[in-house]
Amino acid sequence: MVANEWMGKSDMKSQFLTAVAALALMACSPAADQAQTPAAPEAGASAAAALAASATPAPVPGDDAMRQSIVADYETNLQALYEHFHANPELSLMEIQTAARLASELRAIGFEVTEGVGGTGIVAVLTNGEGPTLMLRTDMDGLPVEENTGVTYASTVTGVDRRGLESPVMHACAHDTHMTAIVGTARQMMERRDQWSGTLVLIGQPAEEVGLGAGMMIEDGLFERFPQPDYNVAFHTFSGIPAGEITYVPGYAMANVDSVDIIVHGRGGHGAYPHATKDPVYLSAQIVIALQGLISRELSPLDPGVITVGAINAGTKHNIIGNEAHMQLTVRSYTDEVREHLLTGIERIAHAQAASYGLTPEEYPDVEVEDPYTPALYNDPALANRAVAAMRARFGDDAVIETTPVMGGEDFSQYERTDAHIPTFMFWVGGTTQARLDDYAARGVAAPSNHSPLFAPDDPEETITQAIEAMTAVSLDILAPTEG
Ligand SMILES: [Zn+2]
Ligand SMILES: [Zn+2]
Numbered sequence: 001m002v003a004n005e006w007m008g009k010s011d012m013k014s015q016f017l018t019a020v021a022a023l024a025l026m027a028c029s030p031a032a033d034q035a036q037t038p039a040a041p042e043a044g045a046s047a048a049a050a051l052a053a054s055a056t057p058a059p060v061p062g063d064d065a066m067r068q069s070i071v072a073d074y075e076t077n078l079q080a081l082y083e084h085f086h087a088n089p090e091l092s093l094m095e096i097q098t099a100a101r102l103a104s105e106l107r108a109i110g111f112e113v114t115e116g117v118g119g120t121g122i123v124a125v126l127t128n129g130e131g132p133t134l135m136l137r138t139d140m141d142g143l144p145v146e147e148n149t150g151v152t153y154a155s156t157v158t159g160v161d162r163r164g165l166e167s168p169v170m171h172a173c174a175h176d177t178h179m180t181a182i183v184g185t186a187r188q189m190m191e192r193r194d195q196w197s198g199t200l201v202l203i204g205q206p207a208e209e210v211g212l213g214a215g216m217m218i219e220d221g222l223f224e225r226f227p228q229p230d231y232n233v234a235f236h237t238f239s240g241i242p243a244g245e246i247t248y249v250p251g252y253a254m255a256n257v258d259s260v261d262i263i264v265h266g267r268g269g270h271g272a273y274p275h276a277t278k279d280p281v282y283l284s285a286q287i288v289i290a291l292q293g294l295i296s297r298e299l300s301p302l303d304p305g306v307i308t309v310g311a312i313n314a315g316t317k318h319n320i321i322g323n324e325a326h327m328q329l330t331v332r333s334y335t336d337e338v339r340e341h342l343l344t345g346i347e348r349i350a351h352a353q354a355a356s357y358g359l360t361p362e363e364y365p366d367v368e369v370e371d372p373y374t375p376a377l378y379n380d381p382a383l384a385n386r387a388v389a390a391m392r393a394r395f396g397d398d399a400v401i402e403t404t405p406v407m408g409g410e411d412f413s414q415y416e417r418t419d420a421h422i423p424t425f426m427f428w429v430g431g432t433t434q435a436r437l438d439d440y441a442a443r444g445v446a447a448p449s450n451h452s453p454l455f456a457p458d459d460p461e462e463t464i465t466q467a468i469e470a471m472t473a474v475s476l477d478i479l480a481p482t483e484g
Pocket of ligand 2: 174
């Protein structure tokens with residue numbers, strides 16, 4: 001996977017002495033994390049298969065009117081829409097055509113749509129009598145990844161990001177499946193207006209991958225200008241879960257995500273005379289190694305934490321020692337205490353390494369923690385239980401599986417962090433067929449994770465129609481008319 005990521009970045013500018021996976025931004029890569037946790041997909045899948053063999057049969061998909069309606073919609077409309085989104089991804093905060101298309105789809109179904117909420121965000125409202133307000137969210141952004149899936153509708157587009165850098169763009173995190181499923185869910189809920197009562201708010205959120213979009217929509221009055229939800233629900237497609245399966249975590253599900261920049265200062269000079277310089281590349285390497293001691297020697301082994309140096313950019317040429325190196329880190333944690341320890345520890349270690357190399361305090365590295373950060377995602381247990389019951393009623397107990405938290409991040413967490421503390425639930429939908437997962441396992445390699453140039457759902461119909469069915473089932477349950 002690393003090799004392929006490199007292939008995708010092979011035209012990076014030559015002044016980057018080292019440019020490691022700049023695509024690994026900050027958000028939503030739980031599938032990759034899952035693949036490395038003890039709850040590996042193969043183990044989960046075989047456990048699920050064993051359960052499936054012994055448990056009572058689940059309801060058979062395709063045996064009722066809703067399922068048939070969703071499949072028909074997929075064949076008539078949604079497949080083309082999905083392939084359009086997939087072939088035309090846009091980078092974070094640049095989701096202009098994507099948002100316009102999503103808005104027009106939802107408007108055509110009969111929702112009242114407002115565009116330009118928090119940048120490119122859209123809000124679609126359907127009021128249908130008395131009752132609670134439910135918000136369903138899709139994200140809209142792609143990633144700076146060069147697609148290498150080989151699907152006929154693969155992206156070949158490039159985009160310019162908010163900093164002006166051009167790169168290939170790909171829906172490598174399956175946000176295209178989320179948008180397609182929101183449209184499908186909207187159509188189901190419109191067709192079933194006689195089965196629910198209340199208000200449905202659908203949002204298309206920008207910039208999930210850089211952790212900014214949710215905050216931008218909230219700041220732009222999402223909960224004041226539009227009906228304030230009583231519940232927020234979303235799903236995310238993940239590569240490591242078999243298509244046809246849904247997993248969820250009640251309570252804390254995903255991590256605090258901090259992005260940290262370290263500007264390492266040195267004293268440049270000729271590469272043949274290093275003794276006359278202070279080499280920032282050498283110092284950066286020392287810092288990379290020392291930082292891992294924060295995790296392995298300073299945290300309790302029972303407290304999760306991650307520090308990944310995703311990029312080091314420095315230098316211009318073989319024989320020149322530059323003045324500066326720029327390091328970009330992602331830092332993950334669950335509790336506020338661990339988060340604080342890691343963030344202060346990074347600065348302490350960066351400064352100490354510089355001191356050890358003989359730099360003066362004025363030359364110590366600048367350590368900057370990006371604000372705002374993405375807080376840990378908390379799934380309201382009561383809402384989770386209710387949604388899971390609704391999904392199990394359709395798919396059977398064995399297809400909706402409780403799993404373990406991951407260190408990926410999601411700014412969906414922000415919607416719960418306002419003063420209103422709106423109960424929030426996000427679940428995962430399988431994005432790779434069991435046959436494909438088995439094939440990778442047989443070859444002893446992990447299936448491509450979200451954010452990989454090789455990842456797109458290999459059976460998008462299965463993934464998207466199940467997501468629609470799940471979202472519709474949960475929505476109908478939450479918005480069920482109350483008796484009397
Ligand atoms: Zn992502
Ligand atoms: Zn994502």
